[in-house]
């Protein structure tokens with residue numbers, strides 16, 4: 367049987383996990399793109415005249431009792447003036463990638479769950495003296511600064527509790543669950559909120575009289591096992607605030623990049639070039655901080671119709687200066703935009719084929 371003392375000394379409590387969840391993500395992106403939508407009840411996804419369900423709705427719509435996964439028809443019944451928008455996944459993916467880049471500045475151990483949420487293991491992050499709450503606050507600040515969108519963050523020592531925490535003070539929340547708080551908090555948690563407990567398991571648990579974490583705590587592992595098989599151990603541990611699942615990053619850093627979406631599309635080449643130089647400067651700074659350099663420079667151009675073109679140039683040796691990087695930009699930009707004559711909504715610069723700059727004697731000097 368697990369006891370409270372065991373939980374607080376359990377090696378599991380040494381990790382620092384952050385769960386970041388964007389607030390009403392698709393709807394928030396749509397409101398950012400079109401400020402006249404602000405203040406109006408809004409649903410993204412679904413069509414009230416046909417079948418279909420709400421993908422995301424903003425907080426104004428939630429006031430009417432509308433929520434995600436609700437049938438569109440029900441949503442319109444609850445609020446006849448609700449506005450239905452077609453989802454623009456390419457746009458959401460673009461914003462999601464920008465947010466991902468921010469995460470990677472704190473740790474490589476990032477596990478995205480969807481376009482709008484991710485787990486970060488910041489146990490080894492030394493920024494802010496390694497204080498996970500301060501790291502989470504800074505991540506939220508940078509997301510807001512860079513994307514004009516708010517996120518809610520949960521901080522704890524495992525994935526289960528970090529995710530519970532991020533949901534506790536939405537929107538724009540920052541919630542911490544500390545090891546000594548975990549048992550009491552989990553005791554009160556409705557069983558349907560436990561990770562891995564879907565509607566079917568929830569029904570089953572309730573039939574057994576398990577409605578909350580406290581109820582689950584009273585069941586021994588040997589009693590749970592015949593009922594829940596291989597999941598029994600997870601449920602048993604979770605009841606005491608223990609979750610040994612690792613944050614599983616699905617992408618090592620292969621490049622360092624910076625990109626920006628403009629408020630107004632650009633059509634002047636000189637203006638584009640100066641924007642690219644700003645991006646390149648940021649990339650150079652970023653590489654320097656990480657003691658990295660690379661051989662390949664890529665320019666990315668996204669047009670107003672969301673089509674995208676990338677053009678790359680690879681040097682024989684890793685870059686040794688910022689100047690080298692900006693020298694190839696005019697040519698790359700020219701090749702990228704010559705195929706289209708449309709206005710440009712996004713520009714980015716990426717350096718890939720990375721090597722550690724301290725392993726390259728030639729790159730010992732600063733990139734700047």
Ligand SMILES: [Mg+2]
Pocket residue numbers: 387388389390391482483
């Ligand atoms: Mg979300």
